[in-house]
Structures are given as structure tokens and as C-alpha cells.
Amino acid sequence: MSQSLASSHSEQRVAEEKLSRKHVFKRLLGYTRPHWRGLSSAFLVLLLATGADLVGPILVQTFIDDYLTPGLFDWQAIVFLAALYICLHLTSVALTYYQSFSFQKIAQYIIQQLRMDVFSKVQHLGLSFFDRTPGGSLVSRITNDTEAIKELYISVLAIFLQSTVFLLGIFVAMFYLDTRLALFCLALLPLIIAVMSLYRRLSSQAYHITRQKLSLLNAKLNESLQGMGVIQAFRQQQRLRDEYYRITDEHYKAHLKTVRFNGLLLRPATDLIYLVAIVLVLGYFGHQSFLSGVEIGVVWAFVTYLDRFFEPVNMMMMRLSQLQQALVAGERVFGLLDETELAPGQQGTGNPVITSGHIEFRDVTFSYDGKVNVLKNISFEAKPGQTVALVGHTGSGKSSIVNLLLRFYPLKQGQILIDGVPLEHYKDEELRKKVGLVLQDPFLFVGDIRSNITLNDPSFSEQDVQAAARFVQADSFIEKLPRTYQEPVGERGATYSSGQRQLISYARTMVRNPKILVLDEATASVDTETEEAIQEALANMRQGRTTIAIAHRLSTIQEADLILVLHKGEIIERGTHQELLAKKGLYYKMYLLQHGINEKLSVQG
CATH class of the missing domain: 3.40.50.300 (P-loop containing nucleotide triphosphate hydrolases)
Known part of the structure; x- marks a missing residue:
């Protein structure tokens, strides 16, 4: 009975955390609204860069199947394909630089605004809030937590957006080459999403503890610096060192859990899925070669697209840790922004003036x-x-x-x-x-x-x-x-x-x-x-x-x-x-x- 009750409470807590993280993510996205024009422009450039990048393998496939395999060396056509390939690559590089710079510039503006919002909020909180909140903890929220959120805008959102567009483009190219294989690769998506979901669920609590311990570290450091005279006068260096070591050790252990999750569920898991996919794709083409002819260019293009398919997946997986940190940090920052214990202000209307001081x-x-x-x-x-x-x-x-x-x-x-x-x-x-x-x-x-x-x-x-x-x-x-x-x-x-x-x-x-x-x-x-x-x-x-x-x-x-x-x-x-x-x-x-x-x-x- 007690286990069932505990399980129920645990499930409720997890559900509340999910709602909280959704709410946090929506609020973080809300900071992008004033920059929608710049983001739209960067997104359009991203589409063009992705398109230029995806056409490259099709040009190579055309060269292999239409010119190299049959031994047809139409130098005018080959030079045209080569020049087009190089131009597309250079265009992709230039457009990628522009969209990356645009996203980063907007991200810096957003973080600047968020930091000003947090700092302004702190200025208007009541003294009763500061009576029970360590100064170092507030410093950690305003600096470390907003820095973690910055990665959401600079790395995570840009990479997820770019990777999503890239994946869609890859599927379009795959369906163009072979519908059945494209459907097979499409079936891999639920497996990849399941790995992402498992990682998010397991690492969430570990990242939360890590941020809390980092906050405690800052609080203890701030207290030690403020009381350095007393510490030295009463020879408290060893005691403070032991206390600081205890908190750093807790932070280290919490961080080690996130490292384990990263090492197990990020790149290694996707690499395993990639190897299985390559084996199945090559096996499919091998089987097809006994039944009918297989174009080498199609095999090369498909393997290339499959490799490129997992490249954005790996990039998104590697950014999951930053996403988790950003969401946990956002939860702490918005907790401060939502603090209702404000300094007492004027109640009612009017503008009375102090004249005599009675x-x-x-x-x-x-x-x-x-x-x-x-x-x-x-x-x-x-x-x-x-x-x-x-x-x-x-x-x-x-x-x-x-x-x-x-x-x-x-x-x-x-x-x-x-x-x-x-x-x-x-x-x-x-x-x-x-x-x-x-x-x-x-x-x-x-x-x-x-x-x-x-x-x-x-x-x-x-x-x-x-x-x-x-x-x-x-x-x-x-x-x-x-x-x-x-x-x-x-x-x-x-x-x-x-x-x-x-x-x-x-x-x-x-x-x-x-x-x-x-x-x-x-x-x-x-x-x-x-x-x-x-x-x-x-x-x-x-x-x-x-x-x-x-x-x-x-x-x-x-x-x-x-x-x-x-x-x-x-x-x-x-x-x-x-x-x-x-x-x-x-x-x-x-x-x-x-x-x-x-x-x-x-x-x-």
C-alpha cells in the first residue's frame, strides 16, 4: 500500500516536472518574439543553405551513374557538374555562416534582456526575501543559470532547427532515390526519439541537483569572501575548506551522473543505430543486386544520405545535455522572476507630500x-x-x-x-x-x-x-x-x-x-x-x-x-x-x- 502511494506521488511529481519544463520552454521561446523578423530571415537562409548542401550528393550520383559507370566522358557536362557542385558548396558555406551569425546575434540580445529582467527583479524584491536567500545563490542564478540558458539560444535551438530542416531535406532526397529504403529510414525516427526521451527523463534530476550544488558553491564562496577577516582571525580556514570540499564533492558526484548518461545515451546509442542501419541498407542493396542491377551512384548517394541523416541526429543528441541544463536553469531563473515577495510600495492613489515630518x-x-x-x-x-x-x-x-x-x-x-x-x-x-x-x-x-x-x-x-x-x-x-x-x-x-x-x-x-x-x-x-x-x-x-x-x-x-x-x-x-x-x-x-x-x-x- 505504501509503495503504491509512493509510486503515485512519484508519478505526480514527474508529471508536474513535465508541465513545468513545458512551461519553462514556452517562456524561453517567448523571448524570441521581438526578434521574429531576424529569425525569419535567418530561417529562410537556413533553408537555402540546407538545399544547397543536399543537392551535392545527387550531382555526384548523376556523375557516377550517367558518366563514370558507362564510360561516357562528356567533359563539358562533367565540368558543368563539378562547377555546380563547388558553387553549391561555397554557397552553402556562406549561407550557413550568415544564418549562424544571425542566430548568435539574436541569442546575445535575448540573454542580455533576460539578465536585465532578472537583475531588475532582484532590485525590487523585499528585504525579507534577502533575509532568507544567500547572496551567492542569487549571483549563481543571475550569472551561471543565465549563461546556461544562453546555450539554448546559441546552440540548441539553432542546431535543432537546422538539423530538423536538414533531416526533412534528406528524406525528400531519399524518397527521390528509393521509396522503400526511405520508408525504412523513416521507421528509425521513433527509436531515436525514444532514446532522446529516455535521456531527458533520466538526466533531468541529475542536472537539477548539479545546478543546486553549483548555487550552494557560490553561496559558500560568497560567505567565505565576506567573512575572510573573521575566518583568518579565528583560524577557521580548515573548517571552511572541509565544508567547501563537501559541497564540491556533492557537485562532482551529481555531475558524474550526467556524464554517465551522456556517455551511454548520446553518441554511443546513435552510433549503434547507425551501424545497424548501414548493415541493413547494404544488405538490401546486396540482395537487390542478385535480382536486378543496382546503380552504384544510387548506393553511394544513399549511404551518403544515411551518414548525413545521422550527423544532425548526433548533433541534436549532443545538444540534449545543453537543453536539459538550459531548462533546469530556466526553471530557477523564472522562479526568481515569479517571486511575489516584492518590496512594499504605494497602495492606493494620490500623491501625498511629507511637509513637517510628524x-x-x-x-x-x-x-x-x-x-x-x-x-x-x-x-x-x-x-x-x-x-x-x-x-x-x-x-x-x-x-x-x-x-x-x-x-x-x-x-x-x-x-x-x-x-x-x-x-x-x-x-x-x-x-x-x-x-x-x-x-x-x-x-x-x-x-x-x-x-x-x-x-x-x-x-x-x-x-x-x-x-x-x-x-x-x-x-x-x-x-x-x-x-x-x-x-x-x-x-x-x-x-x-x-x-x-x-x-x-x-x-x-x-x-x-x-x-x-x-x-x-x-x-x-x-x-x-x-x-x-x-x-x-x-x-x-x-x-x-x-x-x-x-x-x-x-x-x-x-x-x-x-x-x-x-x-x-x-x-x-x-x-x-x-x-x-x-x-x-x-x-x-x-x-x-x-x-x-x-x-x-x-x-x-
């Missing part, structure tokens, strides 16, 4: 996984020009509040309002323009300092950039650099100190003159002298702006208008610095721990 949270409850609530009934108000600080131990929910305010994650319970308008009613452009963000670990792009401040926005002038840098006191180190604002920035800004990177990101925020500031421990990575300068800049920045600040060092938020103390996703205390100290609750204990003073001492200011 923020209000109303009974906000939030969960990342839909099971554990990381925020529970959060309610507070940040009036225009006020600074609201969020404090609490790690995991208390501070960053989650900021993530929701920035609309990085969808809000399902409660409401967030800015200037009395629900957050989801604002367009992305308005929200990103009016809400400035400074992270504790700033990210710099490859380029130069100026491009990292403006993010290549041409609306900012040189004066705007310099003014923003002066405002956050980043100009003091930038102007000492050899190229000042044109100083190169490498990957993640690795050649700059953490404090310098933070100052650049600070200038990036202030050049946009936001109405709302979101600061994630904005002074955590700067020295004491720089911190004092930034605190002075922060005081200026807060004028006329609503500020939400995540603070780990309580000394940086003592002047905040409102301090919210979070614990396990709830606000357990709220008030000013002095009010919270007077309550002698969690904030008071955190303050004492950070300042290393005795609880018995009175706390002033």
Missing part, C-alpha cells in the same frame, strides 16, 4: 516569520523637530521599528502615519527623498567620494556636495586626500576607516536635506574627537527635522525629547533622560552599567 505609530505589531512577534502593540508619537531615541538590549525591537518606518517590510497589524497620512499611501520617491537614513555599518559603492555622496544624482552640484561634507565635518579628511572628492573608493570602501565611511554616508544623507532623520547609532564608529564634532552637527541637523535615533551609548541621546525603552518587543518605559533616571527602571540600570558607577551614588543631570 510620525505616529499606532498599536503596531510585527513578525518577520509570521510566528514570533518581534514588536507588540508599539505606540508613540514623534512631533516635528523632536528627537525620539530607541534604546534597549539586543533583540528588543529597535531596528524593527526603523525597518517598518522606512517601509522595508510590509505592515500587517497596526498603523504608521507621517503627517497624518498612512505610510503605505506615500510613493517610494517621496518617502526616500524625505526620510534620510544613516546606518551603523555604512555601505560605500565602487567609484569615488563624490559619487558616493550624490549616488550619481546629477541634480546635486559641487557646492551641494561640499556643503554637505562641511555640515557633517567630513571635509576635514576629504580635502586632505590627493584627489579630494574624486578620490577612488574600492569595494565597500575598504581603504577608508570605519569613521571615514560613516562620515561619507552622513554627508550622503544630508545633501538630500530630508525632513526625517533615521540614525542607527550614527556615532558608533568614530573616535571621541570626531564624535564631539558630529554631535555638534547633529544638533544643527535636528533643527526643523524629526529624528528617530537608535542608541546603544546612552550618552549620545541624553538631549532627546523622548526616549523609548524597549524590551522583548514592547515599550516598557518612556520619557526624557532625567525622567527615566528618576524611575530607576531598566533605563536606569543600563545607564549605571555603561557609566560604571555605584547605584548608591546620586545621579545628576
